Amino acid sequence: MRRILHQPYLEALDRFLKYTSKDPYSNCIEWTGATRKGYGQFGFRGTSKAVHRFSYEVFIGPIPAGYEINHKCRNKLCIAPDHLEALTPQQHQEVDRDLLRAGGKKGRRSQILKKALNASKLHQD
Numbered sequence: 001m002r003r004i005l006h007q008p009y010l011e012a013l014d015r016f017l018k019y020t021s022k023d024p025y026s027n028c029i030e031w032t033g034a035t036r037k038g039y040g041q042f043g044f045r046g047t048s049k050a051v052h053r054f055s056y057e058v059f060i061g062p063i064p065a066g067y068e069i070n071h072k073c074r075n076k077l078c079i080a081p082d083h084l085e086a087l088t089p090q091q092h093q094e095v096d097r098d099l100l101r102a103g104g105k106k107g108r109r110s111q112i113l114k115k116a117l118n119a120s121k122l123h124q125d
């Protein structure tokens, strides 16, 4: 996994790695900085960038146009390069659908719970 990094990425990498922490059990490298919708966010070149995409670009390579980054470990905060893979939106949907069937972290039960939680929030005044 050796590649020449572009300068802006190199400069940001030290700052980036300060917000990470390795989980010795899962080998996930979790983002400890700011998040939005459950995904880590990182200020890079004047914009807010998803940290798993940043990690993929730094350690693996450019993300092909239109591709999404899937967390093979199902941990949305994970930025471990070997836990990430680039998929087309269609492949990504299929992976999620399979997980839904298998009742993984993104399974039906948690979806239903989330809906109930959101509904109860809406009724609060």
Ligand SMILES: [Zn+2]
Pocket: 026, 027, 028, 029, 073, 074, 075, 078, 079, 080, 083
């Ligand atoms: Zn992971």
